[in-house]
Each structure stands twice: as structure tokens, then as C-alpha cells.
Amino acid sequence: MTEHQDPILRIAAFSDGAVGGNPAGVWTGAVLPPADVMQRLAHQVGFSETAFAAPVDGGWRVRYFSPASEVPFCGHATIALGAALAGAHGDGVYALTLNAAAITVEGRRDAGGLVSAALQSPPTFSRAADPALVQAALALFGYGEADLDPRIAPGFAHAGADHLVLALASRAKLAAMRYDLEAGRALMAAYGLTTIVLAWAETGRLFHTRNPFAIGGVYEDPATGAGTAALAGYLRDIGWPHGGAIDVVQGEDMGMRSRLHADIGALPGSSIRVSGTARFMA
Missing domain, CATH: 3.10.310.10 (Diaminopimelate Epimerase; Chain A, domain 1)
Known part of the structure; x- marks a missing residue:
């Protein structure tokens, strides 16, 4: 057809x-x-x-x-x-x-x-992020080590696609995200990343995120289910007190507020259930 x-x-x-x-x-x-x-x-x-x-x-x-x-x-x-x-x-x-x-x-x-x-989602796995990748990502966004949340170490997380997870220490730093698209594309290509998940934990179960997708030619996504699944799997792997689920607010800084929910089973590596609503566009 x-x-x-x-x-x-x-x-x-x-x-x-x-x-x-x-x-x-x-x-x-x-x-x-x-x-x-x-x-x-x-x-x-x-x-x-x-x-x-x-x-x-x-x-x-x-x-x-x-x-x-x-x-x-x-x-x-x-x-x-x-x-x-x-x-x-x-x-x-x-x-x-x-x-x-x-x-x-x-x-x-x-x-x-x-x-x-x-x-x-597909099965998940994670590991500590390559220090060289972390330093390159911090330089890309103009962040420093002090801007990271010490409770959530930078991680490489997979849930059907590969992501770098960087947890930030403040909502203001998340809102201030800026980067050069071509430099971001080169970095993601070099490390095989689909997105970079920038996250701020408002509580143990409520996260605010932003997801640069430069490798796809997109500056930022307002809602990223694969990134949310990867983040949820990573939080499970590091023993974060998620209580079995997290809620994610994304796209707020783009004027396209989106809501995602991830249910996190206890079995390491198991699938993450990511849910939300969808609306048909004109």
C-alpha cells in the first residue's frame, strides 16, 4: 500500500x-x-x-x-x-x-x-556511566559536578534503547538546560545514546525530566516513554525508594506539559509498565 x-x-x-x-x-x-x-x-x-x-x-x-x-x-x-x-x-x-x-x-x-x-517496555539493564561520557555531557549542557544530585549517580540505562541518566540537584538547573544540537548529536552518536535523561526528583516518586534527542534531529521531546522506562529501571537497580512506581512530569519547560506513570516491579531487569493518556490531534 x-x-x-x-x-x-x-x-x-x-x-x-x-x-x-x-x-x-x-x-x-x-x-x-x-x-x-x-x-x-x-x-x-x-x-x-x-x-x-x-x-x-x-x-x-x-x-x-x-x-x-x-x-x-x-x-x-x-x-x-x-x-x-x-x-x-x-x-x-x-x-x-x-x-x-x-x-x-x-x-x-x-x-x-x-x-x-x-x-x-523491553527488558531493562543499567550500569555506572562512563566518566568520560559524564564529563562530556556536563560540558555539553554547561553543568558542573555540583549541579548533580549526589543521591543518584550518573548511569547508563537501557529499556529498549540506550540512555544516559543525569539527575540534577535543582529544578532551576533543569529549567536552564541549553545545548548545541550538532554537538549533542555527535556526543550521542559517539556513545550510542538515543536520549539523555535529565531528571530532578521532587519527591521519591515524583520526577521532572527533560530529554534531548539530538541523534534523531530533535532538540527535545516533551514526553519520552523509553527514557522514563530506562529511568525507572535504573532507579530500581540503585535501590531508590520509589515504592513501586514513579510519576514523571515532562515538557513543562517547552509549554507542552506531559504526564507519564511507570510501574516498577521488584524483579531486576524486568519490563517497566509505562502508562498515560493519548489524544487525537486535528
Whole structure:
């Protein structure tokens, strides 16, 4: 099928009710287009990611493209896909086959036009961040060691994609985030990062985050499900007192306030459930 026969839906994932959220494109069809066509469509849409899905073996084969490249997993585009599948095929849980993982997404419509959606991330793992990477990232954003939260050491965290986690000591430092896009792209490419998760812990269970996505040609995402899953897995690994779940506010500094919830099971390395609402865009 061609892109003309299958228009791309625009859906804001992890919305704050009927506003905010991170826009994603969602394409569904009988067979996935060639990779170069998906890349071109994602570039034309211009959102940080577009999900492409086709039915296979009782589930859906899914690939994700940013305007600049394919990415292995995207949380907010998965939530948007869950909303699209619920709208087209009914409420339920859908099995998704990614390039290197098998996950699920759930979508359930409500009377107000929103969709409650939840994904189960790929397995998680983490380790201490490379000191050279930490120093390069601090220089990129103009931060110093004193700007970091000493309770959460910098970490390399994975939940379907690789992220650097930097916890900041104040909300003001998070709000002050600035960096050069090309320098950020080079740094992320050198270390194989999908995003850098900048986080501030307001409480043990409430975090404010920002997610530069320079490798995808996007300065910042207003909601990042993959980054939230990676952060949640990392907090579990370091023994953070999360009490089984965290809530994340993201996009506030962009004027696109978004809300994400992550349920954290006790088993190290296990999937993180990331949930929120999605709204269809005009």
C-alpha cells in the first residue's frame, strides 16, 4: 500500500488531559513500506518519531523512525499506536514485534475522547556511566559536578534503547538546560545514546525530566516513554525508594506539559509498565 492510501494519524501521547503530550505519527497498513519510504514519511511528518505497524502472526510488526534515522524503540509512539489500534480495532492488549524485542501495548477509550494506554517496555539493564561520557555531557549542557544530585549517580540505562541518566540537584538547573544540537548529536552518536535523561526528583516518586534527542534531529521531546522506562529501571537497580512506581512530569519547560506513570516491579531487569493518556490531534 502507498502512503496516499494509508494516511498517517497524528496523536499526542502522555497528554495532560486534553492538552500537552508528545505528538507522534502512526502509520498502519497491510505490509510495512520499504525502509527508505518510512524514513521519508517520518521526515515529512516532522515529529520526533513515527510508528509504522502491519499485522503479523496475531500481533503487529512495528518499526520507528525519527526525521533523521530509525530508532529501536520509542515509548510515546508506542502509546500513540495503542490509541490508534484501540480506535480502529477496539479496546484491548496488542502484541508488538520490534526489531529486537517483543512487547505489548494496551489501549482503552473513554467517553471524553481520550485513550488510556500502557506499554510494557523491553527488558531493562543499567550500569555506572562512563566518566568520560559524564564529563562530556556536563560540558555539553554547561553543568558542573555540583549541579548533580549526589543521591543518584550518573548511569547508563537501557529499556529498549540506550540512555544516559543525569539527575540534577535543582529544578532551576533543569529549567536552564541549553545545548548545541550538532554537538549533542555527535556526543550521542559517539556513545550510542538515543536520549539523555535529565531528571530532578521532587519527591521519591515524583520526577521532572527533560530529554534531548539530538541523534534523531530533535532538540527535545516533551514526553519520552523509553527514557522514563530506562529511568525507572535504573532507579530500581540503585535501590531508590520509589515504592513501586514513579510519576514523571515532562515538557513543562517547552509549554507542552506531559504526564507519564511507570510501574516498577521488584524483579531486576524486568519490563517497566509505562502508562498515560493519548489524544487525537486535528
